[in-house]
Amino acid sequence: MAAAPSQPTVFEPSDAQYGIFYWIHLNGKALDNCNTVQNIVKSCSRIHHTAQRVDDPTGLKVGVGFGKKFLKQITEILKRKKELQGLRDNFLLLAERVKYQDWKIGKKIVLPSKGGDIFVHAKGNNVGTLYEFQHVFYNTLPHKSVDPEKTSITRGFTFQHHRDISGYMDGIANPATTEERRNWAVLSNTGGSFVITQKWAHRMDTVKVERPDDAIVDQQNQWIGRKRENGRLLEDIQPRAHVNLMRKGSRIHLQYTVLKDYEG
Incomplete structure (x- = not known):
């Protein structure tokens, strides 16, 4: 079986000003029903068609992925239906919860995780379009399959020419070209990718983004590890x-735990 084509939102460049990060939790009854699960997957597979149903889809880019637990459940269903025949049993990577080295207490800490079954990322230049898409996609899912109490939406925006809200350049070390991003992000044998979503709480009274003096900037540079003015x-x-x-905590440990049991 050939690898499925990867989603362009994973690696294509974008000048979008706004985005949504949408973690959907499914309820237990939905997960116990094989037909419901299949209909959920069908809705996700048509997400790019769904995006075209908004009033003005110009510039709207969307992508979708599955949480580890839900992905495993989907895999078992497809195996029973013989739709994965020809793929090795271990084609799914054994991802584990991310750890990082806490230098203060001197040991590795497992990062907290709220889990989730479906992750939707959408970006565009119109907040109203993103809001509309969010509801259109939600309504394609089977009735009462979503747990609204656990489902979360985080809205994003660009800031000071692609700096984060601390005032530092964001993504400066990321692969630059489309081909480089594709090579880094897309698994050649499946066409799929892995993503980690993190939410950072900023103490804005400490960060002091607006007109900080030189002493504050020097201290912030030490916290970040880069120069504020140019990102070096x-x-x-x-x-x-x-x-x-x-680099030395989450990323390296993630690379190890994700790939250690995988034979390409």
């Missing part, structure tokens, strides 16, 4: 700097 890495990065925690 500091020569001497502190162990607990954001850059180190992401």
Whole structure:
């Protein structure tokens, strides 16, 4: 069986100003019903067609993925239907919850996770269009299949020419070209990808984005591990700097736990 084509939203560049990050939790009864699960998957597989149903889909890009538990359930259903015949049993990577090295207490900590069954990412230049798409997609899912109490939506926006809200350049070390992003993000044998969503709480009174003095900027540079004005890495990065925690903590450990049991 050939690998499915990957979703363009995974690697294509975008100048979108707004986005939504939509984690959908399904209720237990829906997950216990094989037909309901199949209809949910069908809705997700048609998400790009669904996006065209909004009043003005110009510039709207959408993507969808599954949480680990739900993905495993889908896989078992497809195996029973013989639709995965020809693929190896271990074609799904054994992803684990991410850990990072907490330098203060000197040991690895498992990052908290609220889980989720379906993850939808949409981006565009019109807040109203994103809001409309969110509801149109929701209404394609089987009736009462979603747990509204656990489902969460986070709305995103660009800030100061693609800086994060702390004032630092965001994504500066990411692969630059479409081909590089495709090579990094897309698994060649399945056409799929893995994503981690994180929500960071900022202490805005500490960050002081608006007109900070030089002393505050120097301190913030130490916290981040980069220079605020141009995004360049500091020569001497502190162990607990954001850059180190992401590179030497979450990212390296994630790469190990995701790939350690996979034979390509």
